[in-house]
Amino acid sequence: MRSASACRAVVLLSGGLDSATALYWARSRGWRPAALSVDYGQRHARELASARAVARSLGARHYEVSLPLPWLASSSLVDRRKRLPDLPEGRIGKGPIPSTYVPGRNTVFLALAVSLADAAGARRVVLGSNSLDFSGYPDCRPAFVRAFERVAKLGTRLGARGGALRVLAPLQRLDKAGIVRLAARLKVPLELTWSCYEGGSRPCGRCDSCKLRARGFAAAGVRDPGVDR
Amino acid sequence: MRSASACRAVVLLSGGLDSATALYWARSRGWRPAALSVDYGQRHARELASARAVARSLGARHYEVSLPLPWLASSSLVDRRKRLPDLPEGRIGKGPIPSTYVPGRNTVFLALAVSLADAAGARRVVLGSNSLDFSGYPDCRPAFVRAFERVAKLGTRLGARGGALRVLAPLQRLDKAGIVRLAARLKVPLELTWSCYEGGSRPCGRCDSCKLRARGFAAAGVRDPGVDR
Numbered sequence: 001m002r003s004a005s006a007c008r009a010v011v012l013l014s015g016g017l018d019s020a021t022a023l024y025w026a027r028s029r030g031w032r033p034a035a036l037s038v039d040y041g042q043r044h045a046r047e048l049a050s051a052r053a054v055a056r057s058l059g060a061r062h063y064e065v066s067l068p069l070p071w072l073a074s075s076s077l078v079d080r081r082k083r084l085p086d087l088p089e090g091r092i093g094k095g096p097i098p099s100t101y102v103p104g105r106n107t108v109f110l111a112l113a114v115s116l117a118d119a120a121g122a123r124r125v126v127l128g129s130n131s132l133d134f135s136g137y138p139d140c141r142p143a144f145v146r147a148f149e150r151v152a153k154l155g156t157r158l159g160a161r162g163g164a165l166r167v168l169a170p171l172q173r174l175d176k177a178g179i180v181r182l183a184a185r186l187k188v189p190l191e192l193t194w195s196c197y198e199g200g201s202r203p204c205g206r207c208d209s210c211k212l213r214a215r216g217f218a219a220a221g222v223r224d225p226g227v228d229r
Numbered sequence: 230m231r232s233a234s235a236c237r238a239v240v241l242l243s244g245g246l247d248s249a250t251a252l253y254w255a256r257s258r259g260w261r262p263a264a265l266s267v268d269y270g271q272r273h274a275r276e277l278a279s280a281r282a283v284a285r286s287l288g289a290r291h292y293e294v295s296l297p298l299p300w301l302a303s304s305s306l307v308d309r310r311k312r313l314p315d316l317p318e319g320r321i322g323k324g325p326i327p328s329t330y331v332p333g334r335n336t337v338f339l340a341l342a343v344s345l346a347d348a349a350g351a352r353r354v355v356l357g358s359n360s361l362d363f364s365g366y367p368d369c370r371p372a373f374v375r376a377f378e379r380v381a382k383l384g385t386r387l388g389a390r391g392g393a394l395r396v397l398a399p400l401q402r403l404d405k406a407g408i409v410r411l412a413a414r415l416k417v418p419l420e421l422t423w424s425c426y427e428g429g430s431r432p433c434g435r436c437d438s439c440k441l442r443a444r445g446f447a448a449a450g451v452r453d454p455g456v457d458r
Contacts, residue, residue, distance in 0.1 A: 067296060069341070071348040104344030107384045111340035112298070115333025119300040139384035147379045154376050155336045155368035 009033040009124040010117045012109050013062070015050030017213060017226075018128035018171055020193045021179055024186040025170045026126050027058055034061040034120065036113050040102070041068045050194035057189045065112060072102055106139035110148050110167065117165055118156040125152065130171040130179060132212060145169045176216025184222050191225035203227055238262040238353040239346045241338050242291070244279030246442060246455075247357035247400055249422045250408055253415040254399045255355050256287055263290040263349065265342050269331070270297045279423035286418045294341060301331055335368035339377050339396065346394055347385040354381065359400040359408060361441060374398045405445025413451050420454035432456055 011023045013035040026033040035055040039048055048064065055062035106129065113125040129140035138144065149167035153159040171179055183190060195213040196203035203210050203226070217224040240252045242264040255262040264284040268277055277293065284291035335358065342354040358369035367373065378396035382388040400408055412419060424442040425432035432439050432455065446453040 063299065065296070065298060067294070069294060069344065070292065071345050101386065103347035104340060104385060107380060108337075108340040108344050111333060111337040115298065115337050116300050118332035138386065138389035141383065144380065144383040147376065147383050150376045151336060151373065151380055154370065154373040156333060157330065157367065160367035 008122055009126055010113045010120070010122050011035050011060075011126040012113055012128070013037050013051045013055060014128075015047035015052075015054060015193065016128070016195045016209075017183060017188075017190065017193045017216075018130055018179055019051075020054045020128075020188050020190075021183040021186065022126050022128035022170060023054065023058065023060065024188045025182070026124070027060070028186055031124060032060075033058075033126070034063065034116070034122070036063045036065070036109075036116055038109055038112060039064065039066045039068075040072055040105070040108075046196075046199040047194045050192055053192040054189065057192060063116060067108070067112075069108075072105075101137055104139065106137075106144070107148070110152075114148075114152045114156060114165060114167075117152075118158055121158070122165075123158065123163065124166045124168055126168045126170065128171050129169050130174050130176075132176060142169070142172055145172070175219075176212050177219035180216045180220035180222050184220070193226055195226070237351055238355055239342045239349070239351050240264050240289075240355040241342055241357065242266050242280045242284060243357075244276035244281075244283060244422065245357070245424045245438075246412060246417075246419070246422045246445075247359055247408060248280075249283045249357075249417050249419075250412040250415065251355050251357035251399060252283065252287065252289065253417045254411070255353070256289070257415055260353060261289075262287075262355070263292065263345070263351070265292045265294070265338075265345055267338055267341060268293065268295045268297075269301055269334070269337075275425075275428040276423045279421055282421040283418065286421060292345060296337070296341075298337075301334075330366055333368065335366075335373070336377070339381075343377075343381045343385060343394060343396075346381075347387055350387070351394075352387065352392065353395045353397055355397045355399065357400050358398050359403050359405075361405060371398070371401055374401070404448075405441050406448035409445045409449035409451050413449070422455055424455070 009026045009031040011026050011033045013019045013023055014037065023033055023035055035051065037048055037051040052062060110125065110127065117125050129145065145167055152165040152167055156165050158165050174182065195209045197207040197209050198204045213224065238255045238260040240255050240262045242248045242252055243266065252262055252264055264280065266277055266280040281291060335356065339354065339356065346354050358374065374396055381394040381396055385394050387394050403411065424438045426436040426438050427433045442453065
């Protein structure tokens with residue numbers, strides 16, 4: 001674990017705009033982050049390729065974990081036969097838990113990140129969840145992140161030795177436009193990130209995730225190099 | 230997820246005495262448990278074979294997840310080149326965190342169990358941690374289990390809908406003799422369980438886990454059919 005020991009934060013990296021911004025944010029704090037991506041059988045491998053490219057752009061160590069969980073098939077993000085939600089603009093991020101919810105996903109992701117951090121001696125785990133996510137997904141809310149931080153404090157070697165493993169969600173209060181602005185300031189290579197739920201060669205422009213991204217860039221007044229390429 | 234939907238508890242099952250007792254305890258409560266085993270690259274596959282046999286003895290649905298995490302190599306339970314601890318009797322379960330500690334193991338195991346429970350609509354997650362474990366391992370202590378229950382409440386679909394996913398450690402207050410007595414009362418097929426850290430055809434009798442098991446059976450006045458076969 002020589003190289004990992006040198007890292008001072010573990011950042012969950014999906015390859016999307018939010019987690020790429022979280023990774024660059026951690027670097028901007030001087031933490032020399034390691035990135036962790038989890039392949040849980042999502043609809044496409046496109047976002048994992050983006051995660052690799054984003055980690056490489058920073059020279060960050062990148063861990064990829066393959067974790068096919070048979071019971072996740074109930075999510076439309078995993079089961080390709082299910083139709084992705086296509087909500088009218090005003091309803092995105094509102095209402096009941098969407099079919100793209102993956103049961104316990106952030107619980108599993110954070111657990112893996114805490115395990116890696118505890119093994120590597122890193123004192124921080126960072127995830128890119130934000131105000132838009134937690135309107136729909138229970139495992140993105142600030143109270144959830146705080147509860148997981150307590151688990152990380154109590155359940156690790158670092159915690160047992162009197163230290164504390166922080167679990168940080170730096171985008172927590174930001175909307176998509178705020179994230180785009182922060183990403184631009186941190187010089188995140190936006191053209192490498194991938195937000196679309198589909199796995200085509202170009203973003204579909206129709207899924208919830210594409211719509212949210214487009215609206216964020218428009219509100220921030222920033223051109224999206226991930227679409228206009 | 231038809232069959233899993235019928236389960237009312239998810240039990241983490243390693244194939245050892247403790248988790249087998251936890252599984253039979255859940256059944257005794259009338260919960261129709263599903264068992265979950267995780268292969269994280271432990272020293273031997275012997276205990277996974279035991280887990281399968283124990284689950285089969287109950288007719289419980291059994292999920293096996295393969296999760297090789299490169300950073301777990303620092304534990305002597307995973308790295309076969311490392312010497313297993315061989316403590317003098319009096320020191321087992323006392324002192325610093327042993328080299329058999331696997332960083333964040335129960336955090337990851339519980340996260341997977343919570344994910345499965347949330348997908349299957351089960352309302353309970355059960356693990357076999359007990360008073361001996363938590364003298365050495367931070368992620369077995371009652372406060373850790375309580376903290377994880379809060380994560381499970383906040384981070385799941387069930388929790389978001391006003392329910393609560395319980396995380397239960399029914400052996401928490403028991404020592405090894407107490408567990409042996411409970412196992413005997415619940416008619417756990419003790420001959421199917423495997424506690425030895427080594428993966429031979431018979432338990433080594435020398436590792437910490439063998440010594441603790443032997444002492445527990447002796448104190449309970451029960452013959453160990455897993456050794457005397």
